[in-house]
Amino acid sequence: GxxxxxxxSRVICKSGTSVKIECRSLDFQATTMFWYRxxxxxxxxxxxxxxxxxxxxxxxxxEKDKFLINHASLTLSTLTVTSAHPEDSSFYICSAPRxxxxxxxxxxxxxxxxxxx
Amino acid sequence: xxxxxxxPEALRLQEGESSSLNCSYTVSGLRGLxxxxxxxxxxxxxxxxxxxxxxxxxxERLKATLTKKESFLHITAPKPEDSATYLCADLSGGYNKLxxxxxxxxxxxx
Numbered sequence: 001g002x003x004x005x006x007x008x009s010r011v012i013c014k015s016g017t018s019v020k021i022e023c024r025s026l027d028f029q030a031t032t033m034f035w036y037r038x039x040x041x042x043x044x045x046x047x048x049x050x051x052x053x054x055x056x057x058x059x060x061x062x063e064k065d066k067f068l069i070n071h072a073s074l075t076l077s078t079l080t081v082t083s084a085h086p087e088d089s090s091f092y093i094c095s096a097p098r099x100x101x102x103x104x105x106x107x108x109x110x111x112x113x114x115x116x117x
Numbered sequence: 118x119x120x121x122x123x124x125p126e127a128l129r130l131q132e133g134e135s136s137s138l139n140c141s142y143t144v145s146g147l148r149g150l151x152x153x154x155x156x157x158x159x160x161x162x163x164x165x166x167x168x169x170x171x172x173x174x175x176x177e178r179l180k181a182t183l184t185k186k187e188s189f190l191h192i193t194a195p196k197p198e199d200s201a202t203y204l205c206a207d208l209s210g211g212y213n214k215l216x217x218x219x220x221x222x223x224x225x226x227x
Contacts, residue, residue: 004160006160034214034215042219043204043217043218043219043220044161044204044215044217045217046214046215046216046217049214091158093160093161095160095215105163105166106151106163106215107163108153108160108161108162108163109160110159110160111158111159111160113158
């Protein structure tokens, strides 16, 4: 079964509004989670690393004031797209690593389809 | 800079026609090479992690192998339900960051 969930699965909003996306690890704790963006027929692009108890780390070119990340607990990270515009329309996916025998598996959520009108 | 390159971009197979997908990486000191399957409109589904050259892992009709410079995903006697985009990624830098290739879109026709 799914080990990482996301909510909502899809959202449509008006330009200028803010949208919050939740990512939860269901049966393990994740001190780190990752947020990706995927445009149609393209691969996943890492946006930021969400760290429990500290600030998120953003990849080059990603505006931290526009994409607010809060790692509220060991099982929850949220991504808020502030003042969304049509160019922010995309598929947003989170992932969380689960340690196993000193190595890790990274599990992805089902994704959130954001459409900004 | 770490780079992951997948080929081919797209592959069309007849049901039962075995083939291989390629993933080459340039990162030094590989800490893990991951394979995922992604269906349209869904998040990637974890398939395999490979850690050292010579390692092989199998799952149903899929087998992943790893050399010092590349990984292969072998698909034996594929079925239409194997149609998906297959992504590979390597662990880069600290804190388990994954760097993805562009993916291979596989279509298996009956």
